[in-house]
Amino acid sequence: MENLKHNEKSMKMVKKSDKVYAGAGQIRYFDICLESAKGAILKDLDGNEYIDLLATASAMNVGHSHPKVLAAMEKQMKTLLHYTPAYFYNPKVEQLAQKLIDVTPGDFEKKVLFGNSGSDANDGMMKFARAYTGRKTIVSFVGAYHGSTYGSMTLSAVSLNMRRKMTPLVSGVEYIPFPNTYDRKENESEKEFVDRYWGYFENALNTYLPVDEIAGVIIEAIQGDGGFLKMPQEYMDRLYKFTRDNNIVFAVDEINQGLGRSGKMWSIEHFGIAPDILTTAKSLASGMPLSAIVGRKEIMDSLEAPGHLFTTSGNPVCCAAALASFDVIEEENLVEKSRKDGEYVRERFEKMQEKYPVIGDVRIYGLNGGVELVKDRKTKEPDSESASKLITYLMQNGVLMITVKGNVLRFQPPLVITRDQLDKALDTIEKGFSELEKGNLELADDKKIGW
Ligand SMILES: Cc1ncc(COP(=O)(O)O)c(C=O)c1O
Structure with missing residues (x-):
């Protein structure tokens, strides 16, 4: 979290919340406290904006506050x-x-x-x-x-x-x-x-x-x-x-x-x-x-x-x-949009896969899917550390994404996401893979991320 420009208000609220809200109902990723959301954009208490690649766990297909x-x-x-x-x-x-x-x-x-x-x-x-x-x-x-x-x-x-x-x-x-x-x-x-x-x-x-x-x-x-x-x-x-x-x-x-x-x-x-x-x-x-x-x-x-x-x-x-x-x-033809945009997203991830050996598998179906990160493409050994580093980088650069199974990037934006927002998110992900390969990415802290 240190690289985020402002997160004082979020941190304060996270500390207060952790005292009163039980852990069994919260899978920990980042100490972000959300204030508002519109379409595919989230805003936290400190005014930081994020492109939402989770859609509140696929529960906001038509976009926030339609x-x-x-x-x-x-x-x-x-x-x-x-x-x-x-x-x-x-x-x-x-x-x-x-x-x-x-x-x-x-x-x-x-x-x-x-x-x-x-x-x-x-x-x-x-x-x-x-x-x-x-x-x-x-x-x-x-x-x-x-x-x-x-x-x-x-x-x-x-x-x-x-x-x-x-x-x-x-x-x-x-x-x-x-x-x-x-x-x-x-x-x-x-x-x-x-x-x-x-x-x-x-x-x-x-x-x-x-x-x-x-x-x-x-x-x-x-x-x-x-x-x-x-x-x-x-x-x-x-x-x-x-x-x-x-x-x-x-x-x-x-x-x-x-x-x-x-x-x-x-x-x-x-x-x-x-x-x-x-x-x-x-x-x-x-x-x-x-x-x-x-x-x-x-x-x-x-x-x-x-x-x-x-x-x-x-x-x-x-x-x-x-x-x-x-x-x-x-x-808004969201089913067809999901199908078409999904093809575009799959192609972009497959291009990244050609470049970055850490990407073992790309499974995109509609605006939806997973990108599996591995230590070795032959053994397919999961690489949860790289996945955690990557999503931390994304969060610090305005894209909110989580993982499933520790090593699979979860891609599920609101279906109304614009092509511009999609490109911005994918460009940031691509930059993230490049930084990951150079060994420039760190984990935010020593707390466990995800399940
Ligand atoms: C496939 C599937 N079934 C059921 C559920 C449970 O839904 P809920 O959390 O609304 O009870 C989920 C939630 O993630 C899910 O992904």
Whole structure:
């Protein structure tokens, strides 16, 4: 932080905040205290500005404080701030449910249920899959992040801190290896690679995972916190067919990757598959607390109240924000913009990869993805120190970026980011790689960065 021109106010607030706000809810990167944000630009308490490459964890796809979203919220706030849909109807709930039914894949009857966070939507997914099938086991993937409630944390397998001191978890969840394309061996064809990973799954089915007890399979079509890994089409096809052949619910978590983030409205659309259940949150209501489960009607009818309800779910102000966010996505062509800008960003990172051996892999899908830093391209040994040095340099030079898994740069700006802002951010990243190679970059302090 020393190189930042001004950070006295932020530091003061950080010290005060650390005394009262518990660490379990905060992943430490930099001692920055934000004051305001607009579009893709953040401003801290000391007046420093940053280009936002995180979009508050992919929760601000339409950009910070979009005027259309603010206006819709203000109008709704003045009429009905909240009345729980657990007891009485309100028009915003119906309008948003219908919108979600219309824009999600699947030409079949669907129903929707709202919650407050991505985590509770994934808990609901578990409940519905079990209720509908009458079976118990949910299959999830290593590297998945599905949330922080007991159910969704159990579905996750990405950090020991999501286990330590908190077990026992919810019973009945089994994990299989995610086909991590960066793990493809030299001389291994894509088919051989998929066969190898499908073999891990088959081995599970033959040893500890009875197929007739599986209620549902939950996937991130593109794993986010797991390192921005896109499932190969062939593996996805086999997995989907497996669920059809065995009457298993196929559920997709679109909480991170949905709503235009990956260059499609939903990441599962890259694969031409309509899931039985889709969960969404984060950018749904532009960062306001709202989640949704969208599922086949017969699955969603398999539980009765109060099987999955929350007093503040379906808040009409949040629903108004969500409806306005969908309008913005459509009016500003943000899905197509994400796709096109994403190609540009991928090309620029691939050019950097040619120059800098520290870049092991570039995985960009839409305005979204990861750049994996390694000590050695052959061994693929992660280089978290270089990643931490680089993001520290970026922060000191007006670009806010974080990492996943320690060594993967996380690239998820608001989709409204201008080409000018994008170029500025990418130029700074490129300069950062050059300084890193020359050995000019330092860590900000000796405190741990990231998870
Ligand atoms: C793929 C995915 N699912 C679920 C969640 C949990 O969402 P929330 O933090 O809103 O509970 C996240 C959050 O990062 C996520 O990335």
